[in-house]
Amino acid sequence: MPAADLLPDAHEALHATFGFNAFRGVQEQVVTRALSGRSTLAVMPTGAGKSLTYQLPAVMLEGTCVVVSPLIALMHDQLRSATANGIRAATLTSADADRGLTMDRFRAGELDLLYIAPERASQPHFRELLEQSRVALFAIDEAHCVSEWGHDFRPDYRLLRPLLEAFPEVPRLALTATADHHTRTDILAQLGIPDEGLIVAGFDRPNIRYSIRPRDNAMRQLKAVMDENPGPGIVYAPTRARVEQLAETLASATGRRVLPYHAGLDPEVRARNQAAFVASEDMVMVATVAFGMGIDKPDVRFVAHAGIPKSIEAYYQETGRAGRDGDPSVAVMFWGADDFARARQRLSEIEPHRLQSERQRLDALAGLVETAECRRAVLLRHFGETPAQSCGNCDNCLEPAGVIDVSELARKLLSAVYRTGQSYGLGHLEKVLTGASDDRVLQRGHDQLSVFGILSADEQPLLKPLARALQARGSLLPTEHGGLSLGGDAREILKGEASVMIVVPPKREKKKRGGRGAADGGANPVGDPLFDALRTLRRDLAQEAGVPPYVVFHDATLREMAAARPSSLAELGEIGGVGARKLEAYGEAFLGVLRQF
Template sequence: METTTQHNILDLLKTHFGYDKFLPNQEEIINNVLDQKDTIAVMPTGGGKSLCFQLPALALEGTAIVISPLIALMKDQVDALKANGISATFFNSSQPFEEQQQVLKDLQNGNLKLLYVAPESLPQLNFILNSIKISLFAVDEAHCISSWGHDFRPAYTQLKSLKEQFPKVPLIALTATADRATQVDIATQLAIPNAKKFIASFDRPNLYLDVRPGQNRNKQILNFIAKRGKQSGIIYCLSRKSTEKLAATLKSQGHEAEAYHAGLTSEERNTIQDNFLNDRTPIIVATIAFGMGIDKSNVRWVIHYNMPKNIEGYYQEIGRSGRDGLTAHTLLFYSFADVIMLRKFAEGTETETYQLAKLERMQQFAEALSCRRKALLGYFGEHITEDCGNCDICKTPPKYFDGTLIAQKVCSAVARLQEQEALGMVLDVLRGAQNAQVFDKGYQNIKTFGAAKDIAWRDLQQYVIQLLNQGVLQIYFHENGRLLLTPLAKKVLFEDKKVQLANIIKEVEKVKLERAPRKRADLFEKLKTLRSKLAQEISMPAYIVFSDAALEDMEHKKPRTREEFAAISGVGEAKLEKYADDFLKVINRHLDSLESNLPTHERSYKMFIEENLSPYEISQKRGLSEDSIYSHFIKMHKAGTEIDWFQFISSEEIQKIKKAKETLANPDALKPYFEYFEAEMPYWKIKLGLYL
């Protein structure tokens, strides 16, 4: 088939979309599709992915079939196309029968240039697809096909048959977030091994990247929003309950905000989404489903109330801000309670090891002590040499030292290990570890064995993470997490490229990669026993009552009321009515017995770690003073619990307290310190400073 001329492409662009020129990569991708070639396009949110199949659909004879994962996304794109005078519609399970029949009739009669369909509904069109002229297949959000991807959707795996059934129809796969492993998997799963890949720059220089500790999030968010008037913004939370709770807090402080999550009816979700799109509601507090395919250009800020489970998800969600190219602020709150919760979600899944590795990489990004944009782009294989100047680290950098020699030792070890080993083994070799894994592989004989034995294991680990974040090293998660050298590493090794490393001020509490022993296992077993009993009564398999995932969610969230139980994954209205009372009885009994046996200091710390409450919130909930809660934490620390004290008190404040101690006549009492600081430093902070 003859391709459309350059002149005609620009005409179509102007006539139907109102643009005079293409964005980077668009024209090359469109020409590749028009040449009947298979294509993989990885382009950032706001980079103009949709046009890469919509314009060829107009230029080519026949109907383009677009596989899209979300009804909201389909509707949004179809509405936009219709507004541009393009015959397009969608086919999915939400439509009435009569409407579906009309769509099928229009498809058969050749009245459509684009038809959007969910992967689950595609088989219903098979009988028509064989009898019509198809211009191209477009697989949107193509990362959903890959189990390596961050948003795997099983129905996408059936799409391999498209190439078998229609070998001569060009296929384009598009996504905003795919690392190398996911790109390879997309090509394999869609049976397009020879597809030409177009990887656009992932850099969104207008986005300010900001990461902050997770304590007092609500207060920080209120301060943040107060400075931004009626600007549009999205706050992402991990749970439905969190979205509702935070939206209510914002409303109580006079902000117009709505919660958005899967527990709402589709009508409620559509109304909220419509109000946001039309600037009637400036703030949406949402679970991650919100925003996929929403083309709102003036979102000025995105906040992550909880840490996302991987960098792809984080990148996709922050990419919903600043799509108009103007400045936007992205803010991520980071806490170990989030990490623990996300680890639990990953444990027991088919891709557990892979998910945990990606979670650890997300954690490393949050802990980065060097330019965040370097870390973010480096993750996607795009390595920049200059710091961005538009992130929190660049704005207020930590103290650095010349870490070139350390970097050379690390890079040399990675090279001598043939780029085949993961972080743990690289550290063991550098520190000269005398263990079986090292000796079994003969690594004690390589030149860099023990080259960094003078550096503490934890410090060396942090330096390697900094090298990852600076783009000197990279990780192949899909190949057992092995470390590789980047082009920048070659400069460090052979061109004496200088490397600045940040001083490690404090030891960071780490969540181990090994599976943590299941806490509250007895509760899980009690829930399983009840599930078996109820399943026997209705003569059904146990999973029909609730999946293991639902039981784990109950174990994790510990619902005490029907309202809280309704927020459990897998609980719909029918199961709420049938099973809530039975399961709540078991959960409440279990928690009551636990709490009555728990020492008071352990109960406070449990609320801090598991319920993500601040010391102040714990004091309010327990009817104790805030001083008492910090005393409980000190008691836990004395008993051997690792606590990151710097989330409560700064090193400068500790120094001030130590200095006061030298000058006070009675340094053993707290009151003299309180008076010395003119009542501006609370008792609990003084107590902490003296303890540390």
């Protein structure tokens, strides 16, 4: 049957396979193109249902959809979810003992989906296997990895083009959540997808509340985030040592289960920690950015950064791991001037042809961190959108910050940096500017400088936030021995040709303790005995099947069950997320609990 004739059946297949009555966002557009044999690049936010756009065509088309995916853990997560929905799927990775059987099933046409890593996909023997099989669609997941301009470049993705060209009649579907204009253009070129095949769904994740604050006591700040958000969470830390330290301290401070994850851990420990996190309903993982792309966990309630990410693209992707199920979630970043100092030092190690774009990325991140505007608006404008000026769900919209012009104070600070020889830290500079007759100030003769004692009492409290802002924008740079030197637009500021504004955060009122956190937003009817009983049953069934609870049903499906209280299999089959396979596997068990209430 020609692919175009399958289009009217797509809604029927959507309900039968996934239990949904309608497509979301651009899903239908993407599925329609795949079914009619046209190649596509779909840029869709995390949680918008990207995997459905190739899983549904895979069920409907004759032949197998070959999915190129960057991480084994991610493939195995996707495999579990696809199998639970009755999709015939397999992975072909170094971690699979049944590779021979999988290849036989592929050749025999017994697979809807075959997941493979780019390293294996580009090998000649895999092309031979494809020639012996029927391929319906190539899906390239995390497609930004193909672009040098992407924030997660993987050279093996560049080797996919010859493989795709060898099968010109097979359509290509590239998927990513994070690609700016430059990266999108590069992905289309690298994967041979026509410009008219670009579908951009928009980047907004309205269920995530964004909050960015200066770091003053990371441990206390992170503990507060955990206290307010009882569900699963991820804390990103910049180094392996910091990951270990935070995991240990947060576990003892909160009484929650907190585990570390970084590339330096023994692979078995790493895999065990990841499996524990995926299966948990309240665990927190402290990790480097090595953790995340392979996580297909929909119920992460918060993502916290204990330092700055690499770029806005990385921030968007990392925070996007929160709330993939659509329920309220929070993304909090705690940053310091030293984060930007280190990042600007790293720029010197970058190849010259990428230096300009990497510098722009860091400047864009500094702009997001320092803005008094709506965070979401800044984020979405970065990706080329024209959002409303206020979102009502970020720290700046909920507690508007003040902005003050500190250009005059900036000139005083930069002048002090210059006149003391561009080699002293902020502590010494503050003493000079406030006129403190400190031994070191006197020994260096800095009490004789024109900048000695020129700061007023009103200006002194603004010195630290100003220094932080100047380091974020690159006007102040760290020296090798912890001092500060002039950089970026410092000379323009000194000449009065550039102004400096800083954000003055609102006074925070102490929150009353107790109750569920803001992140829950009343999403789960906590204390409702029926909802709790449905969750307990889900947990038991998941343990029995050896899968995470969300693979059985998402919280949203359980909420709908608790509200609708279906009394028959037919009624239960109308609940969102209850497809034919799950209805058959779990229907009677859930009806049994529903009947008790």
